Amino acid sequence: MNAQRIEHAMTDKGYVPLYATGTVPQPWANYTASDHAVWRTLFERQRALLVGRACETFLQAQDAMGMGAEAIPRFDDLSEQLRRVTGWELVGVEGLLPELDFFQHLSARRFPVTWWIRRPEQIDYIAEPDLFHDLFGHVPLLLNPVFADYMQAYGAGGVRAHGLGSEALANLTRLYWYTVEFGLIREHGELRIYGAGILSSAGESHHCLESSAPNRIGFDLSRLMRTRYRIDSYQKTYFVIDDFEQLFNATQQDFAPIYQVLQQADAVPAGDVLDSDLVLQRGSGEGWISDGDV
Numbered sequence: 583m584n585a586q587r588i589e590h591a592m593t594d595k596g597y598v599p600l601y602a603t604g605t606v607p608q609p610w611a612n613y614t615a616s617d618h619a620v621w622r623t624l625f626e627r628q629r630a631l632l633v634g635r636a637c638e639t640f641l642q643a644q645d646a647m648g649m650g651a652e653a654i655p656r657f658d659d660l661s662e663q664l665r666r667v668t669g670w671e672l673v674g675v676e677g678l679l680p681e682l683d684f685f686q687h688l689s690a691r692r693f694p695v696t697w698w699i700r701r702p703e704q705i706d707y708i709a710e711p712d713l714f715h716d717l718f719g720h721v722p723l724l725l726n727p728v729f730a731d732y733m734q735a736y737g738a739g740g741v742r743a744h745g746l747g748s749e750a751l752a753n754l755t756r757l758y759w760y761t762v763e764f765g766l767i768r769e770h771g772e773l774r775i776y777g778a779g780i781l782s783s784a785g786e787s788h789h790c791l792e793s794s795a796p797n798r799i800g801f802d803l804s805r806l807m808r809t810r811y812r813i814d815s816y817q818k819t820y821f822v823i824d825d826f827e828q829l830f831n832a833t834q835q836d837f838a839p840i841y842q843v844l845q846q847a848d849a850v851p852a853g854d855v856l857d858s859d860l861v862l863q864r865g866s867g868e869g870w871i872s873d874g875d876v
């Protein structure tokens with residue numbers, strides 16, 4: 583693989599390289615016993631933790647796809663199933679892509695998945711999104727028709743925002759952050775996880791539901807787009823949707839007028855609660871670091 587790193591991008595774990603390469607076939611035959619063992623360890627641990635914490639849609643989709651602990655799944659197998667149900671497919675990549683490339687993939691119903699998995703000594707911490715985060719965390723919900731449509735609409739919105747400039751992009755990135763990566767959903771009257779950043783993190787799976795520190799606030803599109811976030815710690819605020827329809831419906835409008843309004847408004851610090859918020863739980867703020875919001 584001749585991966586070419588072109589710049590860096592911010593993620594929940596700090597700055598990581600961006601890759602200029604296009605898509606790459608998954609080198610499945612080259613995975614070592616150690617690679618499969620890392621997948622197995624992470625899968626078993628996280629799956630056990632997520633029963634009763636992740637939304638049922640996610641757990642059922644993982645089962646329906648036959649995603650199990652035994653071995654690293656093959657992208658081709660998963661793509662075949664996704665194509666049949668929601669028209670999505672997976673494409674292998676070296677790592678994070680430049681924004682426009684990423685948006686273009688999503689808008690064409692292609693989800694980029696990092697082909698490599700972390701090393702055994704990185705089980706509990708890795709800076710870059712790897713196969714486990716992308717595949718375990720993101721891919722199952724692409725089997726859900728409404729969420730799948732949301733992801734495509736997000737990609738199309740990203741392509742448009744890219745043409746509008748960096749402020750519009752920052753607004754849109756926050757939407758992804760607080761939904762696709764760190765979103766919570768109400769299910770049977772309880773909070774459940776659907777964000778991949780949480781689903782692939784043992785610590786945050788506990789924190790987002792059980793800690794009294796973070797705020798839990800009802801979903802509001804322009805509020806999310808104004809809200810700064812944390813890349814070096816658990817989130818100070820989680821936004822809660824009622825269902826995936828709410829998420830998809832919010833994308834059925836032109837974001838350009840919203841970006842214009844938001845340009846006049848200050849961004850909201852990650853831990854602030856506004857008078858206009860639908861507050862489900864106000865966080866105690868315990869353990870928060872006062873600066874460093876992105």
Ligand SMILES: [Fe+2]
Pocket residue numbers: 711715716720763778779
């Ligand atoms: Fe992600």
